[in-house]
Amino acid sequence: MNKLIFSAAAALLALPGLAAPAAAQSNEIVIGITTSTTGPAAALGIPERNAVEFVPTEIGGVKLKVIVLDDAGDPTNATTNARRFITEAKADVIMGSATTPPTVAVSTVANEAGVPHFGLAPMPFTPAREKWSVDMPQPIPIMGKVLYAHMKKNNIKTVGYIGYSDSYGDLWFNDLKAQGGPLGLQLVAEERFARPDTSVTGQVLKLLSANPDAILIGASGTAAALPQSTLRDRGYKGLIYQTHGAASMDFIRIAGKAAEGVIMSSGPVMAPEGQPDTALTKKPGLALNTAYEAKYGPNSRSQFAGHSYDAFEVLKRVIPVALKEAKPGTPEFREAIRKALISEKEIAASQGVYNFTEKDRYGLDDRSRILLTVKDGKYVVLPED
Incomplete structure (x- = not known):
């Protein structure tokens, strides 16, 4: 087991081992991880934290010291955690967070301080934040492309959108317009909701009045089930599409029967068993899922666990x-x-094969995605063509 320290952000100063950062300068590599183990994004952050139990205890003959702090999905907390990693723990690497807004906040701190940062949620990159940050989840254009292609194949002409009223919702809305428009997909309605919201009835009624052929939900974690369930409860019969932010067993658990027939883009870690042996993502995907489900139970696998696990797969290549x-x-x-x-090129991990460049901070291609639906309460892989 790695030397793990789990704590709330406010308790960092009291963490054992942080009072003597000089030891880390020669004897260990310090990795600080801020993620959302409480709050609305806990369904994403808890798997990211759990996956750290299955990563190496040392790389290149040097021990790893991994510190995991909760930011509750709040950008201010994530900023505080990142600054403390740098100033007090003398971190060599920072990871986090589980959702887009706090990930952007951590990236800003890391790039100001000159510390390598692995984002664990999709985020927009700017020149000020691309030197020191890379992102582990798949970029929205890669994941969106397979959804829009499915829409076109199924003769979808009009699309409604409901997504978060934050940067994650913006990323997907902008991508739908950028990639869907040229394919002939007409956006006829746009609605937003906040991550903590417990009802989207008003937004759903507006979507229903527009009567789109299909609806794309730009949300993540268990909150993605809210519009899914509300749409079905209100009688919507068209296709519903979900992003890779919803790819977890918790989505099916929360949405229940309303999840049936959903079309979802996902990383390959959700179904490595069906990949050919030549797929570079198969071996790490099986390794993670086997370990994760042995401890946390059958069907507990999570795309979000893959994000933090894969960051260490990358570190196994770059640290030596x-x-x-x-x-x-x-x-x-x-x-x-x-x-x-x-x-370093062709870095194989559970969610894709990474080839980072100065400008491509995601470093992924079409090998990083699969298409899923839900049938009889289980995820089933769909062919892309």
Whole structure:
């Protein structure tokens, strides 16, 4: 088991082992992870935290010290955690968070301080935040493309959209317009809701009045089940599409019968058993799911567990390269990790094969996605063509 420290953000100063950061400069690599283990995004953050139990205890012969803090999905908390990782724990690497707004906040801190950062939720990149940050989840355009292609194949002409009233909702809404428009998909209604909302009845009634052929839900975690259930309860009969932010067993549990027939883009970690042996994502996907389900029960696998697990798969490739140039705990080591993220290619992980560049901070291609539906309460892989 890794040397893990789980704590609330406010207790970081009291964490054992943080009072002597100089030890980390030669004897260990410090990795700080901020994610949402409480709050509305806990269904995403808890699997991300749990997956850390199955990652290496050392890389390149150097022990890892992993600190996991809860930010409750709040960008302010995530910012505080990131700054404490840097100033008090002298972190060599930062990861997080579980949702887009706090991930952007962590990226800002990491790029200001010059510390490698692995985002665990899709986020928009700007020149100010692309030098030190990479993102583990699949980029929206890759995941959206397979959904819009399915819509076109099924003669969908008009589409309604309901998504979060934050940056994740914006990313999907903008992608629907950018990729769906050229395919002939007409956007006829747009509605938004906040992550903590417990009702979307008003938004759903407006969508129903527009009578779209299909509806795309731009949400994540268990909250993605709210519009799904409300649409079906109110009698909507058209196709409903969900993003990879909803790809978890909890979605089916919460949505119940309303989940039947949903069309969802997902990372391959949700169904590695069906991949050919030549798929580079199959072995790490099976390794993660086997370990995860052995501890947390059958069908507990999660796309979100794959994000944090895969960050360590990447580190297994880049840290040995960085150690040839500098020692942990130094700016030179952090710079060496940054450079190795770009120089190392075809890094196989459970959710995709990573090839980061200076401008492509996701580093993924079509190998990072599958198409799912729900049948009889279980996920079933759909062919893309």
